[in-house]
Amino acid sequence: MIRTTIALFAFALVLCGLIIFRPFADGEVNTADRLGAPVDIEVTRAVTTDIEALVRATETATTPTAVVEAPRRVDVARPDTDDTRLSDMTNNVLAELGFAGVEPVTTNSQLQRQSTSDILAGIEAATGQHSVLDEHDSFEAIVIAALRAGETDESIDRIVNDAAANGVAVPEILVTSDGRVDTSVMLANIVTQAQMAAGAAAPAIPEVSPDDVQGMEVRVVQRANDDVEARFYTVQTGDSLGAISIKFFGVITHYEEIFEANKGLLSSPDRIRVGQRLVIPQI
Amino acid sequence: MNIASVKGVTRLAVSLSALVIGSAVEAQDVRITTFKSDSTFTLNGRTFTVSRDQNRDNILTGEFARTSRACPPNCLQPMTAADGVATVGELEVLDFLENEVTDGRGLLLDTRGADAFSSSSILGAVNVPYATLGSDNRYRTDILLALGAVRTSNGALDFQNAMSLTLFSGGVWSSDARTAVSNLIESGYPPEKLFYYRGGLQAWMHVGLTTQDSANSN
Numbered sequence: 001m002i003r004t005t006i007a008l009f010a011f012a013l014v015l016c017g018l019i020i021f022r023p024f025a026d027g028e029v030n031t032a033d034r035l036g037a038p039v040d041i042e043v044t045r046a047v048t049t050d051i052e053a054l055v056r057a058t059e060t061a062t063t064p065t066a067v068v069e070a071p072r073r074v075d076v077a078r079p080d081t082d083d084t085r086l087s088d089m090t091n092n093v094l095a096e097l098g099f100a101g102v103e104p105v106t107t108n109s110q111l112q113r114q115s116t117s118d119i120l121a122g123i124e125a126a127t128g129q130h131s132v133l134d135e136h137d138s139f140e141a142i143v144i145a146a147l148r149a150g151e152t153d154e155s156i157d158r159i160v161n162d163a164a165a166n167g168v169a170v171p172e173i174l175v176t177s178d179g180r181v182d183t184s185v186m187l188a189n190i191v192t193q194a195q196m197a198a199g200a201a202a203p204a205i206p207e208v209s210p211d212d213v214q215g216m217e218v219r220v221v222q223r224a225n226d227d228v229e230a231r232f233y234t235v236q237t238g239d240s241l242g243a244i245s246i247k248f249f250g251v252i253t254h255y256e257e258i259f260e261a262n263k264g265l266l267s268s269p270d271r272i273r274v275g276q277r278l279v280i281p282q283i
Numbered sequence: 284m285n286i287a288s289v290k291g292v293t294r295l296a297v298s299l300s301a302l303v304i305g306s307a308v309e310a311q312d313v314r315i316t317t318f319k320s321d322s323t324f325t326l327n328g329r330t331f332t333v334s335r336d337q338n339r340d341n342i343l344t345g346e347f348a349r350t351s352r353a354c355p356p357n358c359l360q361p362m363t364a365a366d367g368v369a370t371v372g373e374l375e376v377l378d379f380l381e382n383e384v385t386d387g388r389g390l391l392l393d394t395r396g397a398d399a400f401s402s403s404s405i406l407g408a409v410n411v412p413y414a415t416l417g418s419d420n421r422y423r424t425d426i427l428l429a430l431g432a433v434r435t436s437n438g439a440l441d442f443q444n445a446m447s448l449t450l451f452s453g454g455v456w457s458s459d460a461r462t463a464v465s466n467l468i469e470s471g472y473p474p475e476k477l478f479y480y481r482g483g484l485q486a487w488m489h490v491g492l493t494t495q496d497s498a499n500s501n
Contacts, residue, residue, distance in 0.1 A: 082421060109421065116422035118397065119411050123429045126390055126409045127446075128327040131429035133422060169421065 076179035079164035081270045083108050086171040086186070086242060086252055089140050090193045096144050102197045109138060109169075139163065139170050143186070157183035173242040173255045175270035182240035189242070189252050203250035205283070213247065216280075231280040241269045248280050257281045313337050313491065315377070324380040324407060331406050331498070333377060336491030347454070347485045357456040360481060364450075364464040367474030371449065373492060376480050379449050380407050389447035390430070393484075394463035403496035405451065405487050413452070413463035416470065427470060442473050449478040454485030 084107045095104040113133065120131050137145075142163045146156045160181045164170050174182045196202060210216045215234040220227050233244060245255040259269050261281040266272060313335045314320045321334035342348075362370055371379070376391065383389025384407060393400050393408040400410035416423060428434065431445035448467070452459035464477055488494060 083419075112415075112420050112422055115397070115412070115415055116420065116425055119415055119426055120429050122409045123390070123411070123426075126326050126384075126407075127387060127429075129429070131425065134425050 076177075078175055078179045078270060079181060080167055080169040081172040081175060081268075082169035084139075084169075084171050086173055086189060087193065089143075089171055090186075090190050092140055093144050093147070093190060094194055094197060096140075097147060099194055099197055107140075137163070137168065139168050142168065147190075153183065153187060156187065157181075160186070172268060172270040173245070173252060174240055175272070176238050176240045176243075177235050177272050177274045177276075178237055180238070182238075182243055185240055185242040185246060185252065188246060192251060205250050206248070208248060231282075233278050233280050235272050235274055235276045235278065237274050239272065239274075241266075241272055244272075244278070244280075249283060254283055257283060313339060315492075316374070322377040322381055324385045326384060326407050331380075331493075333380070333406050333493040335493075336497070341491060343488060347488050352456055354456070356458070357453075358458065360455055360458060360461055362481065364461045364477075364479035364481075365468055365474060368464055368468075368477045368479050370479045370481050372480070372482065373487065373490065375478070376405070376449055376451075376487075379447070379478065383447050389449065392448050392450045392463070394450050394452045394459045395457070395484075399453070403484070403494045405484060406493045406495055406498050408451075408495070411463070413459045413466060416463050416466035418466070418469065423470065427472070432472075440471055442471060442476070445472065445476060447476045447478070448472075449480055451480035451483040451487075454483040455481055457483060 088105050088107050091102060092104045092107065094102040117133050120133060123129075124131055139160070142160060143156075146159050151159065160170070160183055164181045170181050174186055176182050192203060208216060210218055213233075215236050217232040217234075219230045219232065221230045231248070233248070235244075241255045241258060242252045245252050245258055248254070248258075255269060258278060258280065259266060261279045262276075265276055265278065272278075312320050315322060315333075315335060321332050323330060323332045325331070364370065379389055380391060384391060391405060391408045392411045393404045394411060394413040394416075395404075396412050396414075397410060400408075400412075404410070411426065414420070415426060420426075424434075424440070427440055427442075427445075430448070432440040432442050433444065435441050450460045450463050452463075460479060460481075460483065464479055467477060468474055484494070
């Protein structure tokens with residue numbers, strides 16, 4: 001009887017030990033939920049890393065011989081930009097300077113100015129407090145004043161960059177990779193649009209080759225039916241998207257196609273960085 | 284007198300007394316509350332009076348009688364516009380007009396577009412479309428200064444003496460007022476100076492309160 005009791009007691013002890021210490025359990029390794037889906041968020045993050053690595057691998061794969069300089073992650077201070085199109089701004093500069101056949105167009109900036117002054121009039125009617133719209137000079141007005149004064153290119157460059165440093169918003173495609181305003185593109189475009197307004201043909205698409213354009217590469221990409229020449233351009237110091245458009249297409253207006261083709265790389269047209277390798281689309 | 288004529292007289296008496304009671308009710312105001320028939324406030328020296336439409340057969344027609352606007356964009360809005368911003372009803376709006384607006388310490392803002400505002404709005408409201416309070420309006424600071432913000436020496440805005448604002452839009456189906464509230468808070472406007480009239484112009488019109496339109500036609 002005592003033996004049976006001791007045996008049962010020992011069995012109970014062993015059973016308790018098994019329950020407490022669970023020597024055969026898998027531990028906390030398996031965190032899958034009841035549906036069998038892994039709940040560990042690390043898994044998702046690992047996948048993201050893989051995609052990034054894959055993208056990098058693809059980029060390298062398309063340029064097996066080129067040494068890809070990693071775009072500089074250290075961002076430069078950039079001028080404020082707004083959604084005024086350079087072509088609209090130039091058009092208004094020409095209209096203001098009295099070019100025949102150039103009619104001013106309404107920019108977003110002017111629309112906002114108009115609606116804001118309407119609102120201020122409404123508030124003034126209700127409060128009796130006179131409020132004036134801040135007369136900060138627009139980029140357009142600064143350029144017009146500089147051209148009227150017959151400033152040299154160098155001093156126009158200084159004037160517009162000083163204005164940008166003081167918070168005057170500039171068109172996006174004039175922002176260079178080193179955070180300045182691309183005055184030469186702005187002036188070149190004024191000349192181009194003036195010539196076109198006077199009836200001249202649009203500038204021809206220039207012949208470019210990697211021999212005379214630094215940073216340009218041409219690769220032959222094999223397709224199923226034919227070989228396609230793909231053109232790439234590595235952003236140099238002082239380049240703006242407008243400058244790159246002129247370099248390859250003769251006019252600023254094709255910046256849109258360049259931007260569209262490189263949307264993965266460029267968050268907006270003013271965010272171009274030295275060393276970025278841009279695809280130059282076929283127009 | 285036979286039974287039929289008695290019945291006739293009784294019927295006449297009943298209908299007469301019904302007429303008396305009826306005309307007594309007819310003479311009663313459609314008041315704002317039991318003790319308040321109208322609300323008077325001044326805006327920049329001009330006096331305005333808000334009351335309710337006295338025609339008890341009046342029903343809404345046109346734009347503000349609509350029940351089903353497409354959502355999105357016209358989706359139902361939550362009770363609270365943002366943390367710290369009180370939601371108010373018609374009586375609080377009237378109180379705000381009588382006190383803050385009359386004293387020049389507050390403004391009632393219609394946050395809808397200029398076209399909607401020009402067709403009609405709450406009496407005493409000022410039009411500040413929600414989009415013009417967004418950070419992409421480069422003249423937003425000018426609006427904030429007109430609302431009483433002060434530019435400090437370091438260029439930042441000080442809202443300490445800025446006006447209290449009650450904001451509304453078309454109705455509970457419009458996000459305009461809430462977007463305006465979040466735009467203002469994002470610009471630095473103190474939430475405790477903001478009030479959200481969720482019912483908007485539709486709720487206002489639905490109880491026959493005076494609009495700019497009805498005030499002009501009177």
